[in-house]
Amino acid sequence: MRVGPMEIGLILLIILIVFGAGKLPEVGTAIGKGIREFRKASHGDYDQAKGTEAKPEADEKAVKA
Numbered sequence: 001m002r003v004g005p006m007e008i009g010l011i012l013l014i015i016l017i018v019f020g021a022g023k024l025p026e027v028g029t030a031i032g033k034g035i036r037e038f039r040k041a042s043h044g045d046y047d048q049a050k051g052t053e054a055k056p057e058a059d060e061k062a063v064k065a
Contacts, residue, residue: 019027 015027016024
């Protein structure tokens with residue numbers, strides 16, 4: 001199933017009506033942060049135990065010890 005320009009325009013119009021023009025930057029920022037966190041988690045760059053990004057330097061020190 002493909003999404004054409006008419007469908008994208010309709011979705012954007014609905015989003016504009018629901019959230020209003022003033023809230024769109026906040027919504028975009030929140031969506032962007034969510035996508036970045038999802039990508040980090042899917043690539044394994046996210047340490048689930050601490051809830052922070054894994055640091056490669058810490059791994060290298062553990063290997064040398």
